[in-house]
Amino acid sequence: MSTEDRAAIENKVIAVANETVADWGLDLPGGITRDTRLVEDLNFESIDIVQFAVGIELAFNRKGLPFERLFMKDGAYVEDVTISEMTDFLCTELTAA
Amino acid sequence: MHTGDVDTSYESYTDHEEYISANRPLVESIDLSRVEVVADLACGAGLFSSLLLARKPALKICGIDLDQEQIDISTRKFGQRGILSPDMESWRANGAGRIVLQKGSADDLPFADGEIDLVVMGNAIHLMPDKDRFLGEVARVLRPGGTFVFNSVFFNGTFVPGTEALFSEWMKEAVLVLEEINKERAQAGQPPVARQRNTGDRAFAKGWLSEDAWRAKVEKAGFTNVRTGTRAKPLTRTSLRLVAPYSGLATVLMSGYPLEIASVCLAEGVDRAFDRLGITEVPRLWLEVTAMRP
Numbered sequence: 525m526s527t528e529d530r531a532a533i534e535n536k537v538i539a540v541a542n543e544t545v546a547d548w549g550l551d552l553p554g555g556i557t558r559d560t561r562l563v564e565d566l567n568f569e570s571i572d573i574v575q576f577a578v579g580i581e582l583a584f585n586r587k588g589l590p591f592e593r594l595f596m597k598d599g600a601y602v603e604d605v606t607i608s609e610m611t612d613f614l615c616t617e618l619t620a621a
Numbered sequence: 622m623h624t625g626d627v628d629t630s631y632e633s634y635t636d637h638e639e640y641i642s643a644n645r646p647l648v649e650s651i652d653l654s655r656v657e658v659v660a661d662l663a664c665g666a667g668l669f670s671s672l673l674l675a676r677k678p679a680l681k682i683c684g685i686d687l688d689q690e691q692i693d694i695s696t697r698k699f700g701q702r703g704i705l706s707p708d709m710e711s712w713r714a715n716g717a718g719r720i721v722l723q724k725g726s727a728d729d730l731p732f733a734d735g736e737i738d739l740v741v742m743g744n745a746i747h748l749m750p751d752k753d754r755f756l757g758e759v760a761r762v763l764r765p766g767g768t769f770v771f772n773s774v775f776f777n778g779t780f781v782p783g784t785e786a787l788f789s790e791w792m793k794e795a796v797l798v799l800e801e802i803n804k805e806r807a808q809a810g811q812p813p814v815a816r817q818r819n820t821g822d823r824a825f826a827k828g829w830l831s832e833d834a835w836r837a838k839v840e841k842a843g844f845t846n847v848r849t850g851t852r853a854k855p856l857t858r859t860s861l862r863l864v865a866p867y868s869g870l871a872t873v874l875m876s877g878y879p880l881e882i883a884s885v886c887l888a889e890g891v892d893r894a895f896d897r898l899g900i901t902e903v904p905r906l907w908l909e910v911t912a913m914r915p
Contacts, residue, residue: 548818562824563823563824563825563826567819567823568823568824569818569819569820569821569822569823569824569876569877570821570822570824570825570873570874570876571792571796571821571874571875571876571877571878572824573824573825574792574793574795574796575796577789577793578793578796578797578800581793588786588790588897590786590789591789592785592786592788592789595789595825596780596785599777599778599779599780599782599831600777600778600829600831601777601825601827601829602825603825603826604825
């Protein structure tokens with residue numbers, strides 16, 4: 525996947541994140557970037573993660589993306605996920621057959 | 622409590638044979654030969670107590686739960702059987718073969734030191750906010766040689782590898798049901814379903830422990846003869862459909878949304894997820910722990 529393709533995916537992820545938090549009144553100096561953490565920076569609760577995932581699937585027109593591979597490691601939930609990690613996940617999954 | 626056609630109580634799930642059979646082997650494995658007095662913590666609708674009484678009808682059981690609705694359900698069930706003690710005083714004086722039910726926290730038990738022979742807790746220990754404090758309280762009320770038994774289906778390792786997709790798809794489908802509801806509301810000139818933010822826990826912060834971490838924690842609390850294990854039980858569409866709208870689950874999984882909406886979304890999401898994946902059940906691991914107070 526080219527650098528341009530990755531950048532396009534990341535921009536789309538950031539757009540979905542911005543849409544998700546649009547009316548939350550968060551104080552985000554510098555806005556949402558690749559380093560933004562969903563839990564620590566955006567205060568995501570469990571249902572926010574799911575709504576974000578659904579927003580991603582709709583934005584990329586891909587149903588059934590295996591987000592559990594990103595959100596769980598060795599049978600346990602991760603502590604947090606960055607925009608960049610979500611982008612990496614999508615770069616892998618969107619190019620998979 | 623019923624919301625429209627959706628039952629948001631826990632009773633229908635705990636009365637289901639699938640749930641009972643997931644718990645029965647653990648209860649049947651308990652040595653009751655020296656047990657007379659039992660504390661059933663987070664007793665819910667009374668499943669553990671019922672299974673114990675079926676094995677040894679002379680047991681003297683105190684069931685405790687934070688939720689008044691669960692206490693009411695248990696009171697009705699054991700009252701119909703004519704084995705309900707009206708209060709702790711009469712239970713202490715004449716409680717053999719009887720059960721008393723108390724609303725309260727498992728963190729602060731209404732027992733004297735060493736008063737209890739067996740403490741059981743069915744599928745609730747993951748909810749305890751301070752697990753070390755809780756284990757200390759269990760150790761306090763158990764007599765020397767007394768036994769603590771618990772299980773949980775909410776621990777790190779509960780998902781059999783390859784089955785996680787069902788739970789992801791279930792939640793995503795529930796959100797899509799919510800979006801459909803919002804579309805219908807928009808067409809009717811109504812605002813979208815309101816959500817009150819900051820009512821739930823941070824994402825991923827479930828406080829679950831692994832089997833090894835539970836063993837270490839129980840041993841650290843001073844228990845000995847700690848035995849842990851996991852048991853795979855099938856989770857079918859029927860049973861997930863029964864538990865999905867449960868208020869205690871719906872308010873966590875869809876925090877901030879009105880219960881009646883969350884329950885409908887979660888229940889409908891189950892059917893859609895099973896249909897999408899073309900499956901009828903998945904295995905899920907139950908953690909089982911038995912320990913003794915020295």
